[in-house]
Amino acid sequence: MSRLLDVRDLVIEFDTRHGRKRVVDGVSFHLERGEVLGILGESGSGKTMSTLAVLGLVGGRPGVVQGQVLFDEGAGPQDLLADLGRVVKPRGDRLVKNDRRWQRLVHRTMRPLWGRAMTAVFQNPRHSLDPLMTIGAQVEESVRLAQPELDRAGRAGRAVEWLARVQMNDPKRVHSSYAHELSGGMCQRAMIAVALARAPMLLIADEPTTGLDTTVRAEIVALFRELLADRRRSMLYISHDIREVLFLADRIIVMRHGKVVETVAVADLKAGVGERHPYTASLLAAADLAFEAAA
């Protein structure tokens, strides 16, 4: 196995009303090919920001991203943040960036990667879909990018196939529906279809079950598990729910206040190998989970 992603010393700072705030403070983690890495943390722990930085989607807010994000498509690692240092300048005691040039550079680096090499499923599935386009059209957009050789009918057929693969009850009807006509769980399934139709190397799922009902959440998590069964895809799974992460991931990192407090293989954790960080232990306790060392 070779490393697909290697994040080193990632720092993200934002300007807020109360001054500059460091939301991610020197985070490092890596992801092997075919591995599922769970990132566990509560709101404000910086887990979402870290993954958005990998995706180049931190957005145009005033603030800076520093560190290294090494992504290896197969031809050797490429630092996705390498160019960005050029638009960051010190002003006074802090660093500021030229927003527009920053955005341009991010686009130049990320455009060839988005979709094909890495893609994402976000929380709030209802807001992840274009409200004015049918679900089918949005899946077809992905299909067209992945398989440009297909004609109209072929694309529509593939889109329906994908909708069926994410276990929609009536894929044909969903194909011609709009986001507001579907429930949150259905929207999330549609988003997963949109993302997977591009056959990405790395899928980033950012709290995909937050705000969904208990049973629906279980279904979505199970769907992820099934879609990952062949292990050809790597995934970063971000969640605040320790059960989900333990269920899906091979390895988890636990984040708190912008820092990684623990990295542990799920098998070790379940077997009770080694000491747990007190914070991880409290998360386990809150979820009524106890793993004892097998003697």
Place this chain on the structure above:
Amino acid sequence: MSRALRLLLAAAGRTGGALVLLMGASFVIYITIRSAPGDAIDAISPMGTPPQVKARLLAEFGLDRDPLTGYFAWLFRSARGDFGDSLVVAAGESVMAVAWPAFKITLILSGLTLLASLALALLGALVLGRPAGRQQLLTGPLYVITSAPSFVQAVLLAQGLNWTIHRYWEQLNYETPPWYPIPIYTDSLMPYVFAGLALLLGDGLFMDFFNAIRAELEGLRDAQFIAAVKAKGARTWGHIARNMLVPLVSGYAARLPIVLGGVVIVEYIFTLEGAGYLLLEASRERDFPVVVGISVLFTATVIGSTLIADVLRTLVDPREVARGG
């Protein structure tokens, strides 16, 4: 129900609503006429109106009947486009014959001005994006200039225009190209351009439009679904354009009344013989059939533009139909 049928029903419902509104608004106008102090007909008709004309007015506006039947009599006449005859401004001619050509000028002038404002605001929002510190300071003076009333702008521009014409344009004669849609009453297009400019720069219209569009655009760029489109590797501009359409059209319709307010005085300053000019002339001469006719036309335009925006929104945005009429 099929989507097309639901759309049709929604559009029909909206049109019905607009008609009811128009009726209500015309009722307000009618009641205003009836509330004239003293003997209504003496109070509202110009001095020296002959008794037979007064009698005719009395009948035309149903002032001799109770308010409700009088209103409906007047409404039916108006609905047929018959607002009576002008008393002074174009004595003896029917109001519509005078007002309609003038109204076309006003409509085209304000419509095009607003379109130019929209285009400029959109362009500015696309080019400038998020305002940085220094830019914000620059917008200050621009803000002051553009919040000045359009008539103040017009006065300043008219002074400039006079001066310019004196200096350079006096001998030139402008020829209207045959394809040109605006009826030209003066020899030069310049007054129209200047009037448009005054409207564009005045009444806080541009900055308001610009800020609204910029906020909308920023909101869209930060929207989660745009991030999702990026993440799947597709181009975002198509999605952004589609989602901008509704706010642009609504913004256009919402600002038309502002422009229609400003156009009245600006036309007067540049002596463009549009409906605003006519309105002020008629008002000065107490030629109230003309005043009432033009008021109804303006009101109908406001309601009509809102209706068009509503229907368009229903066509573009599938959530509208779901929300129900």
Place this chain on the structure above:
Amino acid sequence: MSELLLEARGLVKRFRSQSLLRGSHETRALDGVDLQIRVGEVLAVIGESGSGKTTLGKVLLRLTPATAGEIRFGGNDLRALRGKALRLKRREFQMVFQNQRANLHPKMTVRQMLDESLRLHRPKLDAEGRAEHIGGLLERVGLSAKAEQRPESLSGGERRRVGLARILATQPKLIVADEPTSGLDAAIKLQIIDLLRRLKESSMTYMLISHDLGLVRRIADRVVVMLKGRIIEEIPAERLGDPRHHPYTARLMRAAHLSEDHASQGPSVIEVGVGGEQRHGGCVYAADCPVARERGLLTRCRQERPEPVALGPGHWVACFASADPIEEEP
């Protein structure tokens, strides 16, 4: 068994929306709910979003008018109360809202907010008495050090505790707590659970609305399960996990502990039915129920409304398949 505090019979809440395009559309948020709460107990209402559990809480406290049914609170007919009489009665039943911001005024300190409440509900107390009372309240929720702070400098859990203190200021007989721990971080969640537990020990009566089974297990005495506006099961909290659950409850319990067998199931009809019609004739779970399908009960389940079947002390389910125990799937 202690005396009844609140009793509801045949509660119905309909939302009707009239639209030119879609015709009249009716949703039954509550579809014939019977409920009893006894003094000193904690009743948990569990169910997923859209099951009507929050509506039930609001209807019981007269925050939303019921369409039909009867609510008796300590002997009074609650639905008959109007105006000032109702407002005065309100101090006896309070609601903890899901929203953290609820009840908190951004520009007032914690002390000022509590003072405002006491002024309204305990007009006989003088300034000193109020101050003393506030001290006691803050101590009860563990916020003594934060009396002079404003909401913006409080954490999510502290805000919730201020909300609780404000509610306790009215000395209510019943507290309806709607998802009191949702959106809170694990550590703070434990604090709130601890606080609720301590209040329970001081014999406060609660109705706890939650989808968090962990919370329910820790606090509740009795649990009712809601689905689409109906109560489909009632069970003593210590018997949760009983093999004879209603099929929907079983599914809910399984979902809380993630397992492989959800994968093959596909999305539930409950969820798909968001835009669809609601059926009132039969069992609300019929369309989605694996047990009904397995045992060939579908037609009956679709047409007849199942009556409660007693399965043990304080345990009943409204299900035709419940005569014999339903095996929990491995």
Place this chain on the structure above:
Amino acid sequence: MGGRAERIAFWGSGAIVALVIAIGLVSPLIGYDPAAAVDYEQKLLGPGAGHWLGTDAQGRDVAMRLMKGTEAFFLPGLMAAGIATMAGALLGAIAGYAEGWGRTLVVGFLQLVDTLPRLIFIILVCTILNPSITLIAGVAGVLFIPSIATVIRRKVEALGSEDYILAHVAHGFSTTRILLYHILWLQARPLLIRQATYVFGYVLFVETALSYLGDYGVQEPTPSWGNMVAQTRELGGASAWPWVFPAVAIAVTIAAFLAFGNLLARRDEEAIR
């Protein structure tokens, strides 16, 4: 948010607003006889020591007339803003909170008034009734009720569906107290401030516009910024001083009122959040 630029704008516009209000309050105390001010020997002077802003074609001091000109819009503007905000807030609250036919009636009324083009309707009213600036301000106030009511209505509806307000109901506060104190005063105050300054600016616009046109506004020799600008017509190109200052005063005052209202509202909103 905006940082330095916003602070400058806030204090700058605030200073202008304060100045206009101060002049509006003080100027009625100063006696001024327009006829006595005429002095043809001093006509069309540029700005100088004796006359800070110069004199007009009749030799009257522009600075003095500019100051007295505030009387033409100050009280009417306050009146219109008062009518519009109070009635707008009340009707908006009703439209947002009430149910049934009361709500339908109020919403219908608001929609109706909203369709009337403001300036055109004011001219219509002036044509038919005996116009006075008080009447004009009153009509302007009424015409602005819907735009305020709509904003308030949205706010009330948004809050009404939130647990926030339900919590107050549950706590035993009366509906009137919740509507007037908790929603209108505490939550919608920034919106009301913004709308009130907007209406004030609009009355300044209408007054100056009508005075400029000369038929229904303030008549010479009583000064108004509008009829001062109207001097362009007689002056031709002779001198710019008599009308440039009032024109700038109109532009700056309106801009200041709008900006100050907006920025004040934004500060208030941020404080509430």
